[in-house]
Amino acid sequence: MALVLTEEQSMLRDSARGLISDKAPVSHLRSLRDAKDPTGFSKELWHAFAEMGFAGLLVPEEFGGSGLGFMEAGVVMEEIGRTLMPSPFLATSVVAASALNRGGNAAQKSEYLPKISNGSLLATLAIDEGAKHRPLQTSLQAVRAGNGFKLSGAKALVVDGHVADLFIVAARTAGSAGERDGLTLFLVNPRAKGVSIERTIMVDAHNAARIELANVEVTADSVLGEVDQGAALLDGVLDIGRGAVAAEMVGLSEEVFNRTVEYLKNRKQFGKLIGEFQALQHRAAELYVDIEITRAATMKALQALDADVAKAASSVAVAKARAGTTATRAVQEGVQMHGGMGMTDQFDIGFFMKRARVCEELFGDANYHTEQLARTRGY
C-alpha cells in the first residue's frame, strides 16, 4: 500500500477542508469559548457533517454509514486539527463507533450505529481515572447484581462527557488495578440514576467532563463484548483513537508551522526579514522534517489499522509518540518565533499550543507510547 493519498482520499480531504475552513476557522472555537457555550460545539455544523457522511464514516453501510476506513478518518481528523474545530467526530464517530462496531452484538449495533451515522446520537469512551492514561489501572467497580451489574467509581477526561447520550465505560468485573484480565466495557445511559457529570472547562476550550457513578444499575444487555475480557477490545479501540489523534496532531502541527513560516517571510527586525536569519531558517527546516516524518509514521499507523487492528499496536505507538513530540515542538517554535505576538490571546497561535497539550495527554503521551514500543520489542 503506497503511503500517499488515493484520488478518493484526496477528494474527501478537499471536501472536509472546504466545509471546515469555511464554517469553523479558529475564530469559531474562540467564539464558543468566549460565549461559554453550553454545548461546546455547533450542532448545526455537526448536522452538516452528518449529511456529508462524516459522522458515519467508519460505520458499515448496512447501518447507514459510509463504511470507510481509518485512513479516511485520519484525513478528516487532520483537517479538524488545522482549524481546531470542536466536534464530536473523535469521541462519537471514531472511538465509540469503533467500539460498538467491533465489540457490539447485533442488537447493540442496530440500535446505536444508525443513530451515530445520522448524527443524532453522541457517544464517548470513559476510561482514565488518574492523572495519566493507564487503561489497565482501571478500578471502577462493576459488581454483579441480579440479572445485571452495579457500577461505582469515577472517570476523568471523558471527551464530550457533558453532552453525550451514551457512555462506554471501562470497569473492573474481576481482578485488581493493573491486571489485564477482569476488564469489561459497559454501555451506560448518562441519565441513569446515580450518574453525576461535571463539565470540566479545559485549557483547550474543547469538551470534557469528569463523571461519577454511584451504584448505577445496568442490565446484562449493556455489556459490550465479553465479561472480564474487555482488554483486547479496549486495546483495539484505543489504538484507533490514538491513530486518529495522531492525525489531528499532524494537521495541527502543519497548520501552526505554515503560519509560522508565513510570519518569518513577513516580519522585519534589524532591517531584515527574520526569515533571512540562518538560526531561524535551520530551526524551521528541522521542524519541517519532523512534521514530514511524523506524517509518514501516522499514515503508516492508519494503514496498519486498516489492515488489522490487532497487529497495528507498534505502528500506532510510533505514530502517537512521534506526533506528541512533533506537535509539542511545532507549537513551541510557533509561539517563540512569533515573539510577543505569540503570547497574546488575540493571536491564534496559543490555541494550537493548548490543543496540542491536550492531544498529547489523550490516549497516552509520548513517554507512554515510547515505553510501549520498548516493551513490544522486549527490552
Next chain:
Amino acid sequence: MSETESADLEKFRNETRAWLEANCPPEMRKPATSDADVFWGGRNTKFASEPQRIWFERMRDKGWTVPDWPREYGGGGLSAAEHKVLRTEMGRIGARPPLSSFGIWMLGPALLKYGNEAQKKEHLPKIAAGLIRWCQGYSEPNAGSDLASLQTRAESDGDDFVITGQKIWTSYANYADWIFCLVRTDASAKKHDGISFILFDMTSKGVTTKPILLISGYSPFCETFFDGVRVPKSHVVGTVNRGWDVAKYLLQHERAMISGMGERGVGRPLGQIAADSVGSDAQGKLDDAMLRGRIASFDVDEAALAACAERAVDLAKAGQAHPAFSSAMKYYGTELNKRRYEILMSAGGVDALEWESERSKQGARPRAWLRTKANSIEGGTTEVMLGIVAKRILDLPGA
C-alpha cells in the same frame, strides 16, 4: 493496480523469495562487520570469502546488482513495484547488497539521465558487473560545502581537455579505476555556468592519489592530484559547461544513499544488543533505565524515518515528490545514524573501547562510531541540507 498486476506481483514475490532462499548463502544474511567484508568490485578486486563471491555472481547473473536498470545495460529490468518487492524480500532475510558501488548509487542514475547512448553502453554494463570501480571528484580544498567554487580547470586542446587541479575527500580514489569529476571549463562564466562533468581513467598519465588518515584509523578518503591529464572531449557527460545539472542530479542520489547508511532495520535490534552487555532486571527490562529510554526514543524515530523513506519513494512514483526532499532525508538519516552509534558505544561500555584486539574485530565498533561522524559532513553538511530545505522547500528569503 489491476487484479492481474497484483497477481503477477504476488507470483514475482513468491519466486523471488524461493530464489533468495536457495541462493543467498547464510554468511551473506547478516550485516557486514568491517569494510573488508564489503564487496566493491573493480579491476584489482579480490573476494573476501567464497560466500561473498557466490552471492555476488548469482545476483550479477540475474541483473540484480542493479535490479531496476534496463536489461540492455546489465540491469534486471524490474519495475518499481518489483524492485520494492525484491528489497523487501532481501530485507526479510537480512541479505546484504551483493555489490557496493558509487557507480551504482551515483554515476549510474546520472548516466541513465544525461549520458549519450555510447556512454551508457560503454559504462553501465561494467558497473553492473562490478568490473570497474568508480570514485567521485567533487570536493576541493576550497570548495567543500561551497562546491560550485571549484577551481580544477580543463583546458581545450583539439579533441581533448587537459585537466589540472586538486580534489579532496575522494572516497577510495586509491582503489578506483575511473573517476567522475567536476571541472571548470569556462573560468569567465558565472560560478555554476562554467562547470563540466567528465569521466576518465585513474591510470591516465598525470593522476596521483594520497590517502588521508582519519580519526577512525582508516583512510577511506584521498587527496587526488591532476597534472595535465589528457581526456577526450567525448567523455563529457551532458553538455559542456552545463555539468552543474548533472552534478546536482547525482547529489540527490548520493544524499539518498547516505541517508540510508547504517543499514537501518538490519541486524539485531539495539535493545537486544544493549541487553547483552548491560543485562536485564527481573521484569526483563534493560538494567539501565536512562539507556533504555534513549534506545526506545531512537526506535520511535527510526521507525518513523523508515516510514518517511518509504513515503518518499511512493511520492516520487506518484509524481508528487519535491526535488529537494532528498536533502531533508539526508539531514535526518545521518543525524539519526550518529545517534545510533552513540547508543551502541554507550551500550558496549568498556568492550566498545577496544581498538586493536581479536575480540573486538580490530575495534570494529569504535571505528564505525567514529566513521559515522562524517555522515553529517560528506555529501553536503547538515547545515547545507537545512539551508536547502529552508530555501527550496520552505521558500524562506535570502540568498
